[in-house]
Amino acid sequence: MSAATRAPRTCSIDAGSVLEQSDGSASGIGGTGHNAAIPSSGIGGTGHENTIPPGGIGGTEHNVAVQSSGIGGTGHDTAIPPGGIGGTGHENSIPPGGIGGTGHEPGVPPGGIGGTGIVAAGTLMNVSGIITAEDYTKKQLQLAKGDQICPGDTIATNQDAKVKIQFADGAILHLLKNTEISLVDYNYSPQQPELNRSLIILAKGDIRSISGKMSKLNPQKYSFKTPSSTIRVIGTDFLVTHLLQQEGALDAGTYTKVISGEVSVQSTTSTIRLRAGESSHVMLNGTQSIITSGGGTCSVH
Structure with a gap:
């Protein structure tokens, strides 16, 4: 079935991410589901009953006496939902969440990858040409308008394609031709902004990002990366291009241009703060320079 007709x-x-079990609870990435006698592990852990919390990435099998650990959210009590990579072990009464977990109330397992199913990061609004995605299982599919994108996706456009993605927090991301991004992590919770986070890696090509609510609510956890730089965003509209090799007069590396607001571009050698109308270039070796300056500041590590 084609992307246009499915x-x-x-x-x-x-x-x-959802594997059916006898009790209807969900399994995580790599999880196989479990019952009281057969606890399972796997990336993101498994669904759980009241007495069987899920594990995280790298988690081990567990039973009442042996709790799981690993990446996949932190332990929590009623007031502190789980979320994020870097989880810890847990006690019987403190089940952790999965990557991007959203926390849960009693009786409701945590959301996010490895929880009750992956929460969508965004939706494709406009699609022109061939847009493909590879999910965390390495399954490949062609995307169409209206499709959701999920944490763990790698999204690519061909030489005649472009796409507009609207994220859950209202952010807009445009991908132009011959572009590849990976949505490494995404979680948006307007009720608990301290759990908000977004990390997108631009492997190659051109993007335009118009920030949403997350960049204002939790800017320190909102960033873009390329092979040569990390771009942190404070409520802005900006362009990023990453060239794998020289193209005409343009050297390889990462080019960042700010249309409105400001960004911080960090490389292995320096950090440059760019404001509206300013741009910079980071070479593949990390050397960074300001192309257009109107008051940008540069600090050397």
């Missing part, structure tokens, strides 16, 4: 992709289905 039902729109949803993260909880296409990402394969």
Whole structure:
């Protein structure tokens, strides 16, 4: 079935994160589901009953006496939902969340990758040409307008393609031709902004980002990376291009231009703060320079 004729992709289905069990609870990435006698492990852990919390990435099998550990959210009590990479072990009464977990109330397992199903990061609004995605299982599919994108996706455009993605926090990301990004991590919670985070890696090509609510609510956890730089954002509209090799008069590396607001561009050698109308270039070796300056500041590590 082609992307144009099939039902729109949803993260909880296409990402394969939900595995049916006898009690209806969900399994995580790599998880196999479990019952009281057969606890399972795997990336993101498994679904759980009241007495069987899920594990995280790298988690081990567990039973009542042996709790799991690993990446996949932190332990929590009623007031502190889980979330994020870098989880810890847990006690019987403190189940951790999965990557991007959103926390849960009693009786409701945590959301996010490895929780009750992957929460969609965004939706494709406009699609021109061939847009493909590879999910965390390495499954490849062609995307169409209305499809959801999920944490763990790698999205690529061909030489005649472009796409507009609207994220859950209202952010807009335009991908132009011959571009590849990876949505490494994404979680948006307007009720708990301290859990908000977004990390997108631009492997090659051109993007335009118009920030949403997350960049204002939790800017320190909102960033873009290329092979040569990290770009942190404070409520802005900006362009990023990463060239794998020289193209005409343009050297290889990362080019950043700010249309409005400001960004911080960090490389292995320096950090440059760019404001509206300013731009910089980071070479593949990390050397960074200001192309257009109107008051940008540079600090050397």
